[in-house]
Amino acid sequence: MFLKGLEINNFRNFEHAQASFSDGLNIILGKNAQGKTNLLEAITICALGKSYKNAKNDDMVMFQRNDFFIRCSVHNSSVDKVIEVYYKKGDKKYIRVNGTSVQKISDLFGNLNVVVFIPDDLKLLKQGPSDRRRFVDMDLVQIKPDYYHNMLQYFRVLKQRNNILKNQKQYDMVKIWDEQLAWYGSRIVKERMAFVDKLSKAIKRVHPDFMPEVGKVQINYLSTVKKTGDLERNYREKLRESIHNDIKFKTTTCGPHRDDIVFLIDGVDARYFASQGQQRSLILSLKLAEMEIFRESIGEYPILLLDDVLSELDSERQRSLLSSLSNYQAIITGTHIQDDLFICGKRYLVDSGQIKEF
Incomplete structure (x- = not known):
């Protein structure tokens, strides 16, 4: 299983952003408070139907907006799936998998599996x-x-x-x-x-x-x-x-x-x-x-989401961690990474609610 792509609209500080991911290592870099963690949160909503932070739906809508939309493209057991989540203030959350509405949250589970690390x-x-x-x-x-x-x-x-x-x-x-x-x-x-x-x-x-x-x-x-x-x-x-x-x-x-x-x-x-x-x-x-x-x-392995884990480790432990992730798709946020530690995969820069590959 791996996440092929993510698209978000009016979610947190992102008016519109999209990214395609490597099936190996993906490093999302940026200064603090630029939105790196928000990207991981959006992915978990497509996996679990809610934020891993237990945030309220209204709090995840971008300031001065009325709704948010998230789309994840997933390759799961040799099958491509598209998971879409839409929420409008004052209404319930709507979830679709390959265009079919999810009536029970339990029917969402298993389409996109994640293991999440957060500093807490x-x-x-x-x-x-x-x-x-x-x-x-x-x-x-x-x-x-x-x-x-x-x-x-x-x-x-x-x-x-x-x-x-x-x-x-x-x-x-x-x-x-x-x-x-x-x-x-x-x-x-x-x-x-x-x-x-x-x-x-x-x-x-x-x-x-x-x-x-x-x-x-x-x-x-x-x-x-x-x-x-x-x-x-x-x-x-x-x-x-x-x-x-x-x-x-x-x-x-x-x-x-x-x-x-x-x-x-x-x-x-x-x-x-x-x-x-x-x-x-x-x-x-x-x-x-x-x-x-x-x-x-x-x-099959789930997707490993690691939020700000690199800042907790010295360079030797960073090297040990990154080398241990060769079998997984991992999406890791951080403020920086040494060039000699990044071997393969993709790198992204997040700045003021914008994400781009570099």
């Missing part, structure tokens, strides 16, 4: 559990067709259960929702556990050559529900055991919405004992491991 990802280890869950979920909705549906249903049921805990005294009605919560929740946990296990194995293969200063890495999924045996049954039992706490705190205290992922380096929690350099190396290795999981799961 360097804080992933120290951020809250919700950020680590979101990182796993963003990959799984692209890889597993049913995962997004299970997530939607789980949170619908969870909302109903929590409403009873908050607003009513008829707590016996909570049990009405427990069966559905256990059914959807156990499937989410099962997929996350399998993904994290694959991630733990993949990162062990990736990081020794890429970032040798990181020791032995292990990634574990921490579940509020017993992980061995029948997950659905375990979930139902945990809900029964937790009912008194749920009533006390007026919320559901167990389930995938409470789970976490822990990263270990040489057997110790990287949140507390890894140096800043080790944490940076671990996160970048994590992105390459994600790429390998996509290939193992769907038979």
Whole structure:
């Protein structure tokens, strides 16, 4: 899979811009606040239906404009596809794939797969559990067709259960929702556990050559529900055991919405004992491991989007990173790159909402 071209209109600071991409390395250069990150954001909207920044639709419309339009041309499994996203203020977002309207966002997933790095990802280890869950979920909705549906249903049921805990005294009605919560929740946990296990194995293969200063890495999924045996049954039992706490705190205290992922380096929690350099190396290795999981799961690599990663690395680590990307299509933003580090692919300059190849 690779992104052939991008066209945007009235998006962020771009009135109109378009670019064609190499199926290898693409470097987007420019000073800060010129729009480099906006290009990556536009690509993720075509992949996921929304901004990876969780930005509001109105905020992405260019100043003093009423709508935006994004078109991505993709080569996917020997098939060319065109994904178009149109949004007008006060209306919903319209998405089409090869001219056919997408009625459910889950039907968009898989047409353009992406793995994204942003500078905030360097804080992933120290951020809250919700950020680590979101990182796993963003990959799984692209890889597993049913995962997004299970997530939607789980949170619908969870909302109903929590409403009873908050607003009513008829707590016996909570049990009405427990069966559905256990059914959807156990499937989410099962997929996350399998993904994290694959991630733990993949990162062990990736990081020794890429970032040798990181020791032995292990990634574990921490579940509020017993992980061995029948997950659905375990979930139902945990809900029964937790009912008194749920009533006390007026919320559901167990389930995938409470789970976490822990990263270990040489057997110790990287949140507390890894140096800043080790944490940076671990996160970048994590992105390459994600790429390998996509290939193992769907038979091809996604597109790797790296925002401002070069500024975080010295020249030796820049060289190591760029040399490790030979198997992928990578689109990387930055303020500069040494000429001797750029071997092949394309370079672009972004300046005041304009992009051109050079």
